[in-house]
Amino acid sequence: MGIIKLKNIRTFSFHGCLVEESKIGSDYSVNLEIKTDLTTSCLSDELKDTVDYVLLNRIVVEEMAIRSQLLEHVAQRIIFRTFNELPEITKVIVEVSKLNPPIGGDVESVTIKLKEYRK
Template sequence: MGTIKLKNIRTFSYHGCLIEEGKIGSDYVINLEVKTDFKKSCTSDDLKDTVDYVLLNKIVKEEMAIRSHLLEHVGQRITTRILDSVPEISRVLLGISKLNPPIGGDVEAVTIELKEYRSKTDSKK
């Protein structure tokens, strides 16, 4: 097994329960880690034999562009789409941080983390 990490993906998105958050937006930082098998790509040196991290970045950015009230909701969309799109991935660990959240205090960021595993029935498809 191997791990691919995309660190500090930055987006400007419009998530949040407040009406203002949907209008003015906020800065977000996303960290993504996926588990996959590197055996074939380590010997072949061919992109088709591994997980394309350009695709992972694209999925994150596209899903972050769709407004949600909750970070948990957008996070679940991202993890589900990654597992649906890339059958070679066995686990997704995702962190989404909203920078300078409007929560009435001096808080650098609020972060949610999700961990999803491919179910055994998914791997038999």
Template structure:
């Protein structure tokens, strides 16, 4: 078993419950960890035998571009799409952070963390 991590995927999009968030948008950060059997690719040196992190990054960016009211909702979509498109992945841990959230205080970021196995 092995782990692939994508750290600090930065996107600008418009998630949130407030009308202002939909219009103005915000900066977001996504951290992703997946587990899969990396031994075949370690031996073969072939991309076809591993989880392509370019594909993982594309899934995150495409799903983050679809508006959701809740970060949990977009995180769940990302997890489900990873499981659907990348059969080698057995576990996903995702953190979705809203940078400078509009919550009436000096808060650097709000983060939700979700994990799922199959």
């Protein structure tokens, strides 16, 4: 087994419960970690034998472009889509961070983290 991580995927998205957030938008950072069998690709050196991290990045960017009120909702969509499109993945961990959230304090970010195993 092996792990592939995409760290700090940056997007500008429109998530949040406040009406202003749907109009103004905000900066986000996403970390995605997947578990899969990398045995074949370690030996073959062929892209077809591994999970293409370009596709993983595309899934994150496309799901972040769809507005959600809650960060956990968009994170769950990323997990569902990752499992649906890549059957060789056995575990997904996703962290979605809203940078400089409008919560009335000096807070760098708010992050939710979800972990799910293929059923």
